[in-house]
Amino acid sequence: MTLNQQKLDITDRVTGKIENGRIQLYLENEPIGKINLPEGVQLELGHHFVSEQNRIYQHVSVPDQSEPRYTDCDEGGWC
Secondary structure, X not given: OOOOOXXXXXXXXXXXXXXOOEEEEEEOOEEXXXXXXXXXXXXXXXXOXXXXXXXXXXXXXXXXXXXXXXXXXXXXXXX
8 A cells, every 4th residue: 555645725724823923823733834923013903902912812891890799599580
């Protein structure tokens, strides 16, 4: 039996992480390459997203935890 070389398209399975001025490429958890970013490169992110110090953050609205909530309610909704 012989083995033949074949190309598989894995493009939709590759992810990238920003690390030290470059984008490290991964296939699942295996590093497979990198893209070096030039100095001063600007990321263009969608609304509610921001990049700071090699991290990407999403702005979200969360309920304020300072308001007391009812916790002793029965199955009928009576508290």
